[in-house]
Amino acid sequence: MTDEDVLAEFRAAEALLEGHFILSSGLRSPRYLQCARVLMDPARAARLCEAVAAKIPADIRAQVSAVVAPAMGGVIVGHEMARALGVPGMFLERPEGTFHLRRGFRLEPGQKVLMMEDVVTTGLSSREAIAAIAREGGETIAAASLVDRSNGAADLGVPFFPLIRLDVPSYSPDALPPELAAIPAIKPGSRAAA
Ligand SMILES: O=P(O)(O)OC[C@H]1O[C@H](OP(=O)(O)OP(=O)(O)O)[C@H](O)[C@@H]1O
Ligand SMILES: O=C(O)c1cc(=O)[nH]c(=O)[nH]1
Ligand SMILES: [Mg+2]
Secondary structure (H helix, E strand, O other), X not given: OOHHHHHHHHHHOOOEEEEEEEOOOOOEEEEEEOHHHHHOOHHHHHHHHHHHHHHXXXXXXXXXXXXEEEOOOHHHHHHHHHHHHOOOEXXXXXXXXXXXXXXXXXXXXXXXXXXXXXXXXXXXXXXXXHHHHHHOOOEEEEEEEEEEOOOOOOOOOOOEEEEEEOOOOOEOHHHOOHHHHOOOOEOOOOOOOO
């Protein structure tokens, strides 16, 4: 799947939003990739995750025995990725502020995991998820996502396979360009405000 094919899927899902968004990190952006809209079509979700799986080298794929994803954004994409790889899929939650496995999900000691995200911006949520997988006894051997909008800046500490890398601006809230400052900000994600 080419970058243009991926963007066509996002466009068809009306998932390329423009406005003034407060990101999970607190950064602000004029653009937001609403992956939930992309994933609401199960056939599209399966197509995209099969394309992510095809980006992962065969030796890594052969070792992965579970996909673990951080809720909320990771839940559907993690499940579809688990289907694409033929392994179980689980998700991490943070009702008290720190990611952990709930609902009877568990990892065997040393179990090799793929951490799956919908979007990576600063990489903080991904690093928190990878740290949680380690606390749960697993070993994250690779990470993947639909979108990497970190502009090459996110270091997850493991090999990282995004389906598409997009060059999208993010700004500190105290350094907003005037055209962004003029629009009311909305926060689509579910991380609690800092
Ligand atoms: O790389 P980062 O700077 O951490 O940003 C990306 C994260 O932000 C979004 O989640 P969010 O925290 O908004 O919550 P949600 O998944 O519950 O919607 C997205 O699902 C990623 O997890
Ligand atoms: O950084 C984020 O919170 C973020 C950016 C984006 O484009 N899409 C998304 O779901 N989250
Ligand atoms: Mg998230």
